[in-house]
Amino acid sequence: MRVVIIGAGVTGLAVAWKLSKDHEVVLLERNSSIGGIAGSFQHQGFTLDLGPHKIYSLIPGILDEMRALLGTEAIAIPKTSGVIVAGKRLDYPIKFFDLLLKLKPLTSLKLGIGYGAALGLSFFRRKRIVSYADYFRANFGMPAYDLVFKPLAMKSWGDPESLTAELARKRSPYSGVFKMVKSMLFKDRKLSAENFYYPKHGFIGMSKIMLNHVLSSGSNILFNADVKKFGTKDGRIASVEFKHGGHMKKIDADYVVSSVPVTALPSMFNAPPEIMTAASELKFRSLLLVYVLVNRSQVMQDVWTFVPDKSFIFQRISEQKNFSKELGPENQTVLVAEVMCAYNDSLWNASDEELYRMVIPDLISAGFVKSGEAAGFYVARLKNIYPVYELGYRERLDAVLNFTDQFENFITIGRLGLFNYNNTDHCIDMAIWAAQHIRERKPVKDWIQTRKRFDDYVIVD
Ligand SMILES: Cc1cc2nc3c(=O)[nH]c(=O)nc-3n(C[C@H](O)[C@H](O)[C@H](O)COP(=O)(O)OP(=O)(O)OC[C@H]3O[C@@H](n4cnc5c(N)ncnc54)[C@H](O)[C@@H]3O)c2cc1C
Secondary structure, three states, X not given: OEEEEEOOEHHHHHHHHHHOOOOEEEEEOOOOOXXXXXXXXXXXXXXXXXXXXXXXXXXXXXXXXXXXXXXXXXXXXXXXXXXXXOOEEEEOOOOHHHHHHOOOHHHHHHHHHHHHHHHHHHHHOOOOOOEHHHHHHHHHOHHHHHHHHHHHHHHHOOOHHHXXXXXXXXXXXXXXXXXXXXXXXXXXXXXXXXXXXXXXXXXXXXXXXXXXXXXXXXXXXXXXXXXXXXXXXXXXXXXXXXXXXOEEEEEEOOEEEEOOOHHHHHHHXXXXXXXXXXXXXXXXXXXXXXXXXXOOOOOOOOOEEEOOOOOOOXXXXXXXXXXXXXXXXXXXXXXXXXXXXXXXXXHHXXXXXXXXXXHHHHHHHOOOOOOOOEEEEEEEEEEEEEEOOEOOHHHHHHHHHHXXXXXXXXXXXXXXXOOOOOOHHHHHHHHHHHHHHHHOOXXXXXXXXXXXXHHHOOOOO
């Protein structure tokens, strides 16, 4: 059986790795390199990831699978993430006691009263939790919502009233202070993981190892192959058409696995207008990564620190060398400022120089660097990489998936392929399920059932 896999990000590579042992696999990748969003590149003596990436998983068996894949390439890094709230650095995920004890007494008092009020209210009035705003207000109280959760959402996603509670659950595995405290006392892995893992020569290392397995099984990858269209016949995909070297080419397929954004699929299938419309109404956010070279060997203790305060342009700062000392020279370091935006908005269209000039004063006023320490910059732009879980998105997504599910030899998976805000451990999990489904030649209805488990993925910071 020939399986054509579209996209050589972590998901596509993982399916290829799992299937190439007993099937002919052809990987088609639009770019000239592997790794997709989880890729790395070289700049001025540094290996830089496309935003900070750590390896961890709550899915049974997946962390072991990833560590075994990496072998000696895997290093353990202590979990040190922070968040700046009211000018103070607290641990992240936020511990409620930190909010109470590390902030100014008046702020702590407000947070305590707010939480008490939310708890008291919950005994009398069971409000339906629909939006992101409902979730955090009901579980943590209004002051905590206003101080932390609302500004973080506004910067990253948009108005929290228009976002689903599902997104809130993905980002905050603890529905309230009680559960948070209980998990701290009983060392729940969601909060008390002491180490994360990382491929010591850059995150792309994981993708490189998977590709090596694929190639050594005799399967193949074609770079700069931009898939445009499917040839369909009798409810199946018969061929995949792609642009390569300026020409349209075609390859026959027995099975097709796609990790391209789900929104791009209707036009590849030449779907009816209502499916095209549903897809066009699914929104993504984009990311600007401003890498700042600093003349110092190390700046932060954290691997990353969230900065929800709306007066700062970035929502998170990370330091690449805190993941692995092998990633750059000893006497310099690189800070990575993440700025989320909409594709084509004023931030997206700002020049690299303008973005750098916006980031530097904020890095100084937040206390990360001193004036004159920055020694250069680089900007990377990642278009449409965060699926936005707006109210009503599920119906639109289902409309598109119901359409693509008509093709019995087709699976769409991955972060963008399933509009699933996820991490690489989830990509590997999805890939393992997909490979098993294909190998056992199961019917589409089984895949629809399997896919439901992907909705429960939680992001662990
Ligand atoms: C800032 C940031 C931080 C993150 N941090 C972490 C973390 O700490 N830990 C973690 O595990 N995960 C993290 N993630 C998530 C992780 O990056 C993603 O879950 C993962 O990379 C998604 O992989 P994918 O293969 O599903 O998608 P992608 O990486 O998007 O891969 C899809 C591939 O398909 C190709 N493609 C698209 N269209 C076509 C076409 N028409 N024809 C051919 N090829 C095409 C693309 O070029 C791409 O290579 C983070 C993500 C971001 C943005």
